[in-house]
Structure formats: structure tokens, C-alpha cells
Amino acid sequence: MYFFVSLKPLWKSFIKNMSDDITVRVFRPEDSKQVKKIFVDGMNWIMPTYPNTILRAIQYHSPIVYTSVFIVLLTLYSQITYYFTQSIALSTILSVIYLLISVLIYSAVIYLYCHKMKDDFVALSLGADLKDIHEYYNKGVNRFWVAIDDRTGEVVGCVGILEKDKDVLELKRMSVRSDMRRRGVGVKLMEALEAYCVGKCKKIGLGTSILQPPAMTLYRKRGFTLKGTQYVSWFVPIYFLWFEKEM
Numbered sequence: 113m114y115f116f117v118s119l120k121p122l123w124k125s126f127i128k129n130m131s132d133d134i135t136v137r138v139f140r141p142e143d144s145k146q147v148k149k150i151f152v153d154g155m156n157w158i159m160p161t162y163p164n165t166i167l168r169a170i171q172y173h174s175p176i177v178y179t180s181v182f183i184v185l186l187t188l189y190s191q192i193t194y195y196f197t198q199s200i201a202l203s204t205i206l207s208v209i210y211l212l213i214s215v216l217i218y219s220a221v222i223y224l225y226c227h228k229m230k231d232d233f234v235a236l237s238l239g240a241d242l243k244d245i246h247e248y249y250n251k252g253v254n255r256f257w258v259a260i261d262d263r264t265g266e267v268v269g270c271v272g273i274l275e276k277d278k279d280v281l282e283l284k285r286m287s288v289r290s291d292m293r294r295r296g297v298g299v300k301l302m303e304a305l306e307a308y309c310v311g312k313c314k315k316i317g318l319g320t321s322i323l324q325p326p327a328m329t330l331y332r333k334r335g336f337t338l339k340g341t342q343y344v345s346w347f348v349p350i351y352f353l354w355f356e357k358e359m
């Protein structure tokens with residue numbers, strides 16, 4: 113036990129040192145293909161699994177709401193099944209089965225809805241600022257950075273900044289290649305971005321969602337605070353978050 117405990121800081125420092133091989137530089141047109149791949153993979157990675165979707169859906173509404181819905185559905189199903197079977201035992205069993213099926217259908221709808229939302233977001237992004245990154249992020253104060261693995265020369269992460277309004281710059285497209293995560297690449301990108309923003313805005317803002325807990329932790333750690341939430345709808349257990357950091 114002591115062996116593993118004493119190994120942990122060693123392991124941590126080894127992994128952290130790997131970020132010494134990372135250089136952050138401004139985007140070049142030849143990075144485009146790798147950036148798009150990292151962005152799309154990052155978005156695919158955030159999707160919850162089906163069991164996770166059920167858990168989220170159940171946690172989303174307060175226990176009073178889903179207990180009431182369960183009771184209403186159970187009563188309804190038992191009335192209908194009793195009408196057809198004239199048996200209390202059979203109608204009880206059937207009602208519970210129908211209730212379980214309803215939960216599965218609800219979570220399947222949410223699961224598919226999340227996937228559609230993600231696919232729409234990816235398509236929208238690839239057709240907007242990511243279509244021609246160089247052109248889009250070279251206007252005014254807008255900028256785009258990539259993290260390069262010095263050992264291979266490959267792009268392993270990206271982030272951009274866009275002018276939202278006179279006082280606010282918005283962080284966009286933060287993503288790190290999945291095999292390079294938890295090695296400080298995200299922090300390096302944030303450091304470059306924040307250093308650039310000094311003197312150019314009053315606040316940095318960014319939008320994320322509850323599907324991205326690693327990103328939320330990273331932003332909070334960098335001093336961003338939650339300023340607003342927006343629910344997708346009362347039916348879908350997903351909401352968007354808006355974070356800001358004063359400069």
C-alpha cells in the first residue's frame with residue numbers, strides 16, 4: 113500500500129513532465145485537418161453512454177417529480193391492464209413492465225436527442241469558424257492556437273478566441289487529443305490564451321455543458337466562475353453553462 117502511495121507523486125511528475133514537450137503556437141493553415149479531427153473526436157468523446165444517460169435523466173428531475181410521474185403512469189397502466197385482464201396480479205405485473213419500458217423509451221429519446229444535438233453542433237462548427245480557421249481567426253483580436261507535440265510534430269490540442277463584444281472575448285474549440293489528456297496540455301493552451309487576452313478585454317467568457325465535467329474542472333481551476341445556465345428543455349436532462357473570468 114505504502115509502495116503505491118509513494119509511487120503516485122512519481123507517476124504524476126512523470127506525466128506532468130511530458131507537457132514540457134508541448135509547444136503552443138499560433139495556428140497555421142496546414143494544421144487544419146488535425147485540428148478538425150481533434151475537435152470532432154473531442155465532441156464524440158463527451159457523449160454519455162446509454163446507462164449514463166438513464167442516470168442523468170433520473171437525477172435531472174427532483175425525486176418528487178419522477179415519483180409523481182411514476183405513480184400517475186402506474187395508476188394509468190394498472191387501470192388499462194385491469195380493464196383487459198380482470199386480474200389484479202396480472203395487471204400489477206404488466207403495469208410494472210410497462211413502467212420499465214416507459215423509462216427505457218424516455219432515456220432512448222434523450223440519448224438519441226443528445227447525439228443529434230452533438231452532430232448538429234459539430235456540423236454547424238465545421239461549416240462556420242472551423243471551415244477556414246486561418247481566415248476566421250485572423251480578423252481583429254480573434255486568434256487560434258495549437259499545441260504541438262515536439263517529439264512528433266503533431267497537433268495534440270487547440271483553442272481559439274473570438275470577439276464577442278467590446279468587453280468580452282469568447283474562448284472557443286478547446287480540445288485535446290484523447291491520448292494526450294491529463295498531461296497539462298489544456299493548461300498550456302489556457303495559459304497562452306489568457307496571456308494574449310491581457311489588456312484586450314475586460315472578461316473572457318466561454319460556453320460549455322454538463323456533458324463536459326473535465327472541461328468544467330479545468331475552467332474552474334483557471335479562475336472562471338459560473339455566470340449562467342440554460343436548459344435544453346424541461347424534458348432533456350442537459351444544460352449549457354456560461355463561465356467568465358475577469359481580466
Ligand SMILES: CC(C)(COP(=O)(O)OP(=O)(O)OC[C@H]1O[C@@H](n2cnc3c(N)ncnc32)[C@H](O)[C@@H]1OP(=O)(O)O)[C@@H](O)C(=O)NCCC(=O)NCCS
Nearest residue numbers: 154287288293294295296297298299320324326327329330
Ligand atoms: C477538457 C480538456 C480540454 C482538458 O484537457 P487536458 O489536457 O486533459 O487538461 P490538463 O491535463 O491540462 O488538466 C488540467 C486540469 O483540468 C482538470 N481535468 C482535466 N481532465 C480531467 C478529468 N478527466 N477529470 C477531472 N479533472 C480533469 C484537472 O483539474 C487537471 O489538473 P490535474 O491533472 O493537475 O488534476 C480535455 O479533456 C478535452 O479535450 N475534452 C473533450 C473536449 C471538451 O470537452 N472540450 C471543452 C469544450 S468547452
